[in-house]
Amino acid sequence: MSVFSVAPAAVCKAGESTGEDLDLTIANLLQHVARSNLIFIRNGVMHSPAKAEAHMRRKYEYFKGDIQTPEDFIRLCASKSTQTGRPYQVKLPDGRLLRTDQWMLSVLSQYRRETGQ
Template sequence: MKFGYILLMIASVFSIKSYAFTQDEINHLLTFVSTTSCTYERNGTRHNGQEAMAHIKKKYEYYADDIHSTEDFIKYSATKSKMSGKHYKIHCEGKPEIKSKQWLLAELAAYRASKK
């Protein structure tokens, strides 16, 4: 009985640490979006970083129960419109447009590399 309790406690600690790490990454991506000089295109309309972050945050709250990783956050909150099915696009001066998923995954990889 004690062994089972110890395993449960260990699993809980790892789960809490995993959640905290994921939340840190999500917070970083939200800040990254809100401070970008690039524009975020949703359904043909471009938005600045603050507007994009507010929309992504709203979707994050709506899909919170489905999000278990930072990649899930990107998938559910910042990839495409659930209504139209159109992918969100990023427009940065002097660069070709890119899908928001690729843009955010690249930033996530850079952020993780900086934490090593």
């Protein structure tokens, strides 16, 4: 591991984990979206998990230079429409609606617990 590979972890904000592999963590979040059984709502339109994952992946490619943490990814790619400002939502199997960023933060928290990050 080079000295440069740990530099991004040194600039993490308070409360954010250090030492995690950003690309691996984001790939896990995207995979979790794609494999979920939820309905993703963007600007009032329902989307499948596969379409939601593809949309977040496109936004990730666009914002990649601005993303230093998984929380940045969630904020920039999985929280709201950049066109309308409307928050993204997920519809749970029981019909409840959650903001997508809240759901993704809970997925991230679970991932960190499971991987010891």
